[in-house]
Amino acid sequence: MRRLSSALIFVFVLAAAGALAQDEESPAAAPCPEATFQPQLMTPLAGRVPRDASIVVGLFPGGTLRELPPVQLTRRRREIALRREAIAPGLYRLTPDVRRIYGRYDVSGVVGSPQIVFGRPGAPAPPTTPRVDRVERYLRASGGEMRREIRAHFGFPIPQGVIAVLAYWGDDASPDHWVRAVPTRSDAVIWSAEGACAPLPEGASPPPASGPVRFAFVDQYGQVSQPSEPTALPAGQ
Numbered sequence: 001m002r003r004l005s006s007a008l009i010f011v012f013v014l015a016a017a018g019a020l021a022q023d024e025e026s027p028a029a030a031p032c033p034e035a036t037f038q039p040q041l042m043t044p045l046a047g048r049v050p051r052d053a054s055i056v057v058g059l060f061p062g063g064t065l066r067e068l069p070p071v072q073l074t075r076r077r078r079e080i081a082l083r084r085e086a087i088a089p090g091l092y093r094l095t096p097d098v099r100r101i102y103g104r105y106d107v108s109g110v111v112g113s114p115q116i117v118f119g120r121p122g123a124p125a126p127p128t129t130p131r132v133d134r135v136e137r138y139l140r141a142s143g144g145e146m147r148r149e150i151r152a153h154f155g156f157p158i159p160q161g162v163i164a165v166l167a168y169w170g171d172d173a174s175p176d177h178w179v180r181a182v183p184t185r186s187d188a189v190i191w192s193a194e195g196a197c198a199p200l201p202e203g204a205s206p207p208p209a210s211g212p213v214r215f216a217f218v219d220q221y222g223q224v225s226q227p228s229e230p231t232a233l234p235a236g237q
Helices: 002-025
Strands: 037-041 055-061 072-075 078-088 091-096 103-108 115-118 132-142 145-154 162-169 177-180 187-194 211-219 231-233
Touching: 055 162, 078 162, 078 177, 132 231, 162 187, 177 187
Parallel strands: none
Antiparallel strands: 037 055, 055 091, 072 078, 072 103, 078 091, 103 115, 132 145, 145 187, 162 177, 162 211, 211 231
């Protein structure tokens, strides 16, 4: 009996040592690649930008930059600096640093160096406050992978002129995340990611497992609505 017990202990020690050695030899989980972005002008090119308004630039995955580069307006030999103000992590309001501006300018520093026209007086009123009906969290198959998504359903279609939806997780006073808006739709995918890595600009954060969430609209000139009333975020990972 003593020999059998000793043999069992010996086998257990060998198995534990083997498992430990295997764990030590197993490679650690690969770190997430460094997130890089490309700056895109979000203010529509059609129409004229009010002389007293701003333009909006967002950082989108797929480029080579980690942050927003210098952006300015150029026309022939004239260069106009743009004052930068973060609306949310990776989303910026850029205001011409002059008393008056009129005419067509190239927006240098963003993808494609698009042209935009200033001239119409008077910016519109800020966007209306979103009214949230419900928020859903689910998994969706996409290209053989499972994507985690959060979708917000609003009580009315997203107004024309709204270009982004901001998300405030929990009780945060400033936005944690944003997505491009699709006017006339009554919903928006607020979060979408697959795997453990999601490319986020500095300062952005993924949704928590649960808790309240609020939303706000951003219009094409960088004006932000009042945040919505808190809505429960469905529990999940």
